[in-house]
Amino acid sequence: MNFLKSAVASAIAQGPPFPYSFGDKVDIDSSIWTLYNGTKREDGSNCSIFSFDVVANKSRLTLAKNALKKLRTMRHPGVIKVLDAVETETYIYIATERVVPLRWNVKRKSLSPETMKWGLYSVARTIKFINDEGSSIHGNLKVGSVYTSESGEWKLGGFEVLSNVKDDDAIIYTYGSLVPDSGRYAPPEVARGGWDSIKKNPHSSIDAYNYGTLIFEVFNGDFVGADQAGQTKGIPPAMHASYKRLVNATPKARITVGAFLQQGQRTGGFFDTSLIKLTDGIDNLGMKSEEEREEFLSDLDSLTDDFPEDFFKMKVLPELLKSVEFGGGGPKAFGVVMKITTKLSSDDFEARVQPVVVRLFGNPDRAIRVCLLDNLPHMIDRLPNKVVNDKIFPHLVSGFTDLAPVVREQTLKSVLVIISKLSDRVINGELLKYLAKTANDEQPGIRTNTTICLGKIAKNLGTASRSKVLIAAFTRSLRDPFVHARSAALMALGATTEHFTDEDCATKLMPAICPSLIDKEKLVRDQAVKTLDVYMQRVRKAASAMPETVLPPPTANEGGAGPRMSTPQPSEASSWTGWAISSFTNKLSAAAGEIQTDAANNSTANPSSLSAPTPPGSARLTPTTSSASALHRQAVKSPPPPSMSRTPSTTAAEAYFKDPEPAFEDEGGDDAWGDMGDMDENDDGNDDAFFDAKPAVSKPTIKKAASPAPFDDGSEPDFAGWLAAQASKKSGAPGGKPLPKGLSKGGAAATTARKPSATVAKPKPKPVVAKKIDTTPKETNDDEDGWGDGW
Structure with a gap:
């Protein structure tokens, strides 16, 4: 066996070189030749090899030699093309283009x-x-x-x-x-x-x-x-x-x-x-006039699927590509190319069409560029990602800055086609920079299409910058003077809600959408309502999952003043302003009467507060100028007598809630309200100064007890605490409820001031009309802004 192998090898080595390799044998009709599929060793290209065995068919050797001679000398497109031939005493090999017997078909x-x-x-x-x-x-x-x-x-x-x-x-x-x-x-x-x-x-x-x-x-x-x-x-x-x-x-x-x-x-x-006209015209396509070429391409474009695919792939396609690239075939010829490529395999497309497409994207001809962008959806699936990123995209982006609007618009539309082939670095870097330019384009249609494009590629953007980019782009488009640009922004916002956080929806996007509800165009108004409904559902769902409060629960031993306003009751929930206004009105009305009574008591209980000594047999009452906050501090800071202790759980707020609306009691109230008309000369007539002015009389020196100091933020009067303290004092008057522990005032002076001696004749005071204090808040011109800010 080894001897035979060496003999065959030496026989081949002794013969002339034949740079082709034999493949499978092909069945043919009765012939003097044996047909093989072959390949060229140099580049691996396909070929066919006609083999004649001289020893086995010596009587027909003359026929074989004649065939070889005529094939070499006969040059015609309809004759098999000879690549190479070898003739020896034992065999004749003819290498030709790859062919298949017609008998098969x-x-x-x-x-x-x-x-x-x-x-x-x-x-x-x-x-x-x-x-x-x-x-x-x-x-x-x-x-x-x-x-x-x-x-x-x-x-x-x-x-x-x-x-x-x-x-x-x-x-x-x-x-x-x-x-x-x-x-x-x-x-x-x-x-x-x-x-x-x-x-x-x-x-x-x-x-x-x-x-x-x-x-x-x-x-x-x-x-x-x-x-x-x-x-x-x-x-x-x-x-x-x-x-x-x-x-x-x-x-x-x-x-x-x-x-x-x-x-x-x-x-x-x-x-x-x-089909016959096509074969006659394809060979000299570059020699035709423009009119003849247009007619030829129109006939070519109308061909049906009955025509041989191999002919289009191997013969028509190369000629059309050459015509597009060099011969002036133009966009119409490229359209026929795209129709033919639908029947090509991926390998054939990569070998025959892809290199030409890459070169055409670098062609400065606008017509070719637009034609490429129009046909990009037909070939994008066959283009590798690396080719799109490294070779096509660098040429494609030049269309974003082209002077022709049609080129800019077609380039923008092509983003949706190639986005799946681009890397994250290219998308979030170079591509977004160009989209930012088209978002400010002078053409309103391009601005609108940029908004639509961003909405459709939102899922491809990087998560780190996605919401920031979309919010900036869409909110800007909401202010675009072009009606369709505003409508596109609203539709894009409605389609990309999942890319925004709940906080962004509530604080950034919904406020930006609201002005569109009263847009001058009904198209925009209707779309704004739909988009806002989407975000309202999103926000409602997010709010339903949130806790009722994040404040820590109150403790029993917590000191300080109570809350400044009562908690709304279920019956008051029917009106969102009802509970707040009714609480203020009721408490301020009750507090007005209590201030006069307490002022009369304080004037008789504290000698130092009188402006002159009291003559025998009379009790003179002077008007008080103490403010609400001062009265509140006096009520809270007064130390309890040693004989009574303050219950820690009883606060001013609790006393207020126990008796939220105390009734007015007439204890010399007529005299007190009469004296309120003669207020101190420092009074400027402003009702608000009643709550804010400092006391005009000197305070007795009182030693502070070691009790927790009430909370005072120093920003506004503590109305709730002050009203609670006044209610507590009121309840401790004769015939009223006993005062809480630690807040009762002892001493004979208080008793004497509260009940004057019967032997002293009390002069009849002049009938005066008490000055009515308007406790309702003053109206201001910026009431709406104030509610908006506070709300």
């Missing part, structure tokens, strides 16, 4: 009628060239001699007996009978008189007859013998008359293949098809 009946016409047209042109220009006879025309290339074109082979009629010793006369299946396809005159009979008849007659049998085979399958010649089964009716003249039994009555071709090319003829 005929057996599978995979060819459409249009494709069969197109193939027969190509073969007819080749035979006409051989007969007329080459003055030669093919002599072996049949389905087994025709192959299809990778582009789907029909290529003619079988040149074993191809001969020039000018040669007296042409090979066809001597070796015509050695061709496999020659008897089945031989014309009647050859069958009767041999191959020498060709000299007596027109040299084109034998190829005309064999072309007729080829037509029958293509449309019906196998050609068995001469009896089937002239049968029209399966053949298109338009071809019947010309076909019958091809297979006429009399050689001189047959029409040439050239004549058959001419008849088919007439207007309405059997070769007058769009």
Whole structure:
């Protein structure tokens, strides 16, 4: 075994170099050749290899050599293209373009009628060239001699007996009978008189007859013998008359293949098809005028799916790409390219179309740029992410700053197409910078589309800056003078709620949306209502999940003054202002009466507060100028007598809630209210000064007890605490409720002042009208702003 391997290796080494590798064997009709699929070692490109074994077929060596010679010298688009050949004493190898026997498609009946016409047209042109220009006879025309290339074109082979009629010793006369299946396809005159009979008849007659049998085979399958010649089964009716003249039994009555071709090319003829026109026009597309090119591309764009995909991929597509890039094919040609690429595999697209697309994005032609952007959705799935990021996007962004608005707009729309291919760094860096420019574009449509674009790519933005970018962009668009820009901003806000926090919804977005509720345009107003409803539902849901309060619960031993305002009761919840206003009104009314009574008591209980000594037999009352806060501090800071102790749990606030609305009691109230009219000269007549003025009389020196000091924020009077203290004093008057522990006043002075001696005659005071103190809050012009700020 090792000896045989070394012998084969040495035999190959001794032969001429053949830079192709053999692949699978291909089944073909009876032939002197063995067909293999092959590859070129240098670049791995596909090829086919025709192999002839000299030892096994020595009698047909002349046919093999003639075929090799004619293939090398015959240059025509319809002939198999030879790449290389090697001839030795033991073998002949011919490397050609990759081809497949036509017999395969005929057996599978995979060819459409249009494709069969197109193939027969190509073969007819080749035979006409051989007969007329080459003055030669093919002599072996049949389905087994025709192959299809990778582009789907029909290529003619079988040149074993191809001969020039000018040669007296042409090979066809001597070796015509050695061709496999020659008897089945031989014309009647050859069958009767041999191959020498060709000299007596027109040299084109034998190829005309064999072309007729080829037509029958293509449309019906196998050609068995001469009896089937002239049968029209399966053949298109338009071809019947010309076909019958091809297979006429009399050689001189047959029409040439050239004549058959001419008849088919007439207007309405059997070769007058769009596919055939395409093949004729694609080779010289760059040479056509602009009008001819437009007409050609229009016909090309209207082609149906019945046409061979391989031809479009291998032949039409390269020509169109060259026309777009260099030949002035323009956007229309690129549109046809995109239609063809839908049938390409991913590998074919990457190899044939992708490099051209990348180069076209760098083309400064605006028409080409717009055409690329329009067709980007058709090819984006086939473009790798790296190619889009590194090669296409750097050229694409130049459209954001183009002077033509249509280029800027199409570039903006393309963002939605390529966003899935871009990296996070590109999206959150360079792309957002360009979108910020288009958001301020002079064209309102571009501004509107930028808002729509941001709303649709929101999910692709980085989480760190997403909400900041969207809020800034959308709130700016809400103020856009273009109505559709404002509407687009509202729709984008409604579609991107999940990207904002609850706090952003309540504090930033809802306030920004509210002005749109009274927009001048109904379109915007209606959209604002819908968008605001979405955010209201979001905020309500968030608020329902929040705790009722975050304040710590109050403790029993907590000191200091109580709350300044009563807690709203369920019955007061019907009006959001009812509980606050009613509480203030009631307490202030009660406090007004208590202040006069307490002022009278204090004037008799404290000698130092009198302006002059009291004459015997009379008790003089002077008007008080003490403020509400001063009275409150005196009531709270008065130390309890040693005989009584203050209960810690009883506060001024609790006393207020126990007796929220104490009744007025008449204890010399008429005198007190009468004296209120003679107020101190320092009184400026302002009712508010009643609560804020400092006491005009000197205070007795009182030693402070070691008790917790009440809370005083120093910002405003403690109305609730003051009212509570006054209520407590009121309840401790004669005939009233006992004072809480620690707040009762002892001493004879108080008793004497409260009950004067009966022996002293009390002068009758002058009837005066008590000054009514208006305790209602004053109206101000900025009441609405004040509520807005406080609320």
